[in-house]
Structures are given as structure tokens and as C-alpha cells.
């Protein structure tokens with residue numbers, strides 16, 4: 001009989017890996033206190049404001065604006081950056097939908113640039129070729145919490161006068177040259193959705209060091225109202241609105257209600273206390289896996305450049321080479337691995353530009369796209385590295401798996417090594 005569990009052999013492990021979310025009695029009490037106080041909204045409560053301050057400080061930004069989710073955070077950041085109809089914004093295709101749809105929602109055009117084969121982050125070598133006179137911003141996504149090559153991206157942005165809005169939705173605690181992710185470009189955007197390493201069930205936040213951008217984001221998330229400084233003034237071009245601002249029925253910008261609730265903020269403040277310790281553990285386990293998995297033929301962990309000084313590890317990624325597994329496709333490898341007790345994901349099944357939404361440019365009537373860009377055809381976009389990652393190369397382990405023990409990591413390595421050894425049978 002085969003030794004592989006998929007054919008009836010003994011699995012490497014049967015014990016489950018750590019589950020997500022992690023929560024404590026203190027988290028429950030923090031939320032219960034808010035419920036019992038009856039103060040559930042940040043317009044009267046203080047917790048969302050406290051979370052803005054605490055998270056901005058944790059990440060290393062001057063300001064934070066707490067929001068409903070990361071999708072909204074991206075859109076408001078682009079609005080605040082002044083992205084306009086017809087502008088082009090460079091985005092990677094290996095990311096969640098919102099990185100690109102936030103651009104469309106601003107009536108601007110997402111331009112997909114391929115990823116680096118060793119990091120799955122935006123490849124800075126390809127950016128300049130995609131720049132046109134209409135390009136006005138870049139959204140680097142620090143995928144899985146691994147810093148993009150911001151040195152090169154900043155240099156390109158400076159040369160072409162482009163804005164940088166970092167999609168740091170996986171970046172809590174991650175660092176580039178010891179600078180917090182999301183604190184390098186004009187603005188950074190975070191998500192606290194349920195799968196995320198820091199979660200309030202849902203939630204988002206914009207970081208910035210620029211007081212004027214902060215005030216605009218603050219306004220956009222709160223119905224276009226303007227919050228005066230303690231001395232009654234407003235920064236930058238908002239100064240024109242000083243008279244009359246500060247009133248609940250005085251609306252100046254095209255804002256909406258995108259405020260985080262006090263319950264979300266309470267949960268996030270409580271969880272933030274253990275994020276550093278959890279990140280330390282994820283990093284230590286990820287480094288161990290990097291070393292051990294690299295020794296298995298056909299498995300290549302991602303490259304961690306020296307500038308990525310801290311990786312938040314929203315996922316643990318590695319590359320699967322079918323040729324070194326007897327030509328077996330990734331799905332067979334994953335099924336065999338699962339039978340051994342290790343669940344991994346193939347990740348995104350297609351590049352973002354292959355979604356029907358983009359192929360059909362199904363953006364009208366919600367945006368001004370109905371009659372614009374008739375020649376733009378996303379079916380002509382080709383990002384071969386991303387396509388290869390999606391088609392059969394990428395493998396994701398969840399961040400919760402990385403909260404396991406060293407013994408758990410040994411089981412992962414043993415399971416992958418076993419499947420490799422008997423690859424011909426899967």
C-alpha cells in the first residue's frame with residue numbers, strides 16, 4: 001500500500017493547526033463595555049479616535065483615519081490624492097479586487113504591471129514602460145506583508161511626479177528599511193477584515209504624515225464635514241472653509257458615512273496589544289519554513305530582500321514547481337498535502353484583469369466609464385509572471401498556521417517532503 005495518506009497511508013498529522021480568529025475574555029469584555037455604555041458611534045464615542053492614534057503610532061504614521069473596511073480606505077485615499085477622470089494608476093494584477101476597483105470608482109484607469117517572480121510584488125523594472133502622460137499614481141501592494149521595493153518605486157515616482165498610495169492591507173507591523181508599511185508614500189491603506197492578522201470582523205484605516213490629506217480623508221469618511229484644529233484653523237486648501245466648518249450640518253466635500261463603529265474599535269484596540277508577539281512568532285516560523293522548505297526539490301520560498309526588515313506574514317507563500325514533482329499539477333499536490341494534515345491554498349485562480357468585470361468593462365452605470373476609453377481592452381493585458389503564479393505555481397499557507405509551534409512547522413516540512421518523495425503516486 002502507498003505510504004501517502006491520500007491512498008490510505010498514515011498521515012503526517014491529524015491535529016488541527018491554530019484557528020483564526022484568536023480571541024480572549026478581555027476582547028469580549030472590551031466589546032461588552034461598549035455595548036453596555038450605549039455609545040456605539042465615534043461621533044459621540046472616543047474609541048475609534050483612540051484606535052486611529054494607537055494604530056498610526058504602532059505603524060509609524062502621524063495620522064490615522066479609521067474606516068469601515070480596506071476597500072473604502074483605498075477609494076477615499078485615491079479621492080484625497082486628487083485622482084481624476086481619465087487618470088491612469090499603476091497597480092499589480094496579483095491582489096484583491098479592491099486595489100483596482102477603487103481606481104475605477106474614481107473614474108480613473110487601472111494599468112496592470114506584472115509582479116516580480118521572486119516576491120510576487122509589483123516589479124519595479126516594468127513600471128516605467130507603463131507610464132504615459134496620463135499616469136498619476138502607483139499603488140504598490142505589500143503582498144502578504146512583504147515590503148515592495150520602495151527604494152526603486154519612490155525614485156520612479158519622484159522622476160515622473162507620481163503619487164504613491166500603498167496598499168498595506170496585509171501590512172500591520174511590516175517594515176521597509178525599518179519604516180512602517182503604509183508610511184512611505186503619500187498615504188497607506190489597511191484592512192481589518194476577518195481573515196486579517198489584526199481584525200475587528202471588518203475595518204479599515206488610512207495612514208498619512210500629511211495633515212492636509214489627513215483632514216481630507218477625515219472629511220470624506222464623515223459626510224464631508226470638516227474638523228477644525230483646536231485653534232479653529234484648517235490645513236492647506238481647506239483653509240478656505242474655516243468659516244462655517246465644525247458644524248454637524250456643514251458639508252464641504254463629497255464624503256459619505258464610512259466611520260468605524262465603537263465596537264470594532266474596542267475589539268481592534270484589544271487585539272492590537274498582542275499583535276507584536278504574534279508577528280514575532282509568525283516571522284520566526286516563516287524563517288524556519290524558508291530554510292527547511294528550500295531544501296525540498298521543487299519548492300521555492302519567496303525572496304526576502306534586506307530592505308524588508310519586518311514581514312507581517314499575512315500569508316506564507318512558496319512556489320511549487322510541477323516539473324520536480326513528476327509533472328503533477330498543483331491541485332494534486334495540494335490534495336495530497338491536505339490528506340497528510342496540512343491545508344494550503346492555490347491562492348488567486350486568475351490575474352485580476354481576467355475577471356469578467358474587467359474583460360467586459362462592466363463599470364457603467366456606476367461610473368463615468370460608459371462612453372470613455374472605448375479602445376481599452378483588458379483581454380489584451382498580459383502579465384506572464386502573475387499568470388504563472390495563478391495557473392499552477394503559488395501556494396499559500398494561512399497566517400494562523402504560522403501561529404503554531406516549531407513542531408507544527410516540522411509537520412508541514414515533513415508533509416511536503418513526503419509528498420515530494422512519492423510524487424509519482426499522487
Ligand SMILES: Cc1ncc(COP(=O)(O)O)c(C=O)c1O
Pocket residue numbers: 069070071072095096098099141167169170190191192193203204
Ligand atoms: C491587498 C488587499 N487590498 C485591499 C483589500 C480590501 O480590504 P477589505 O476586505 O477590508 O475591504 C484586501 C482585503 O482582502 C486586500 O487583501
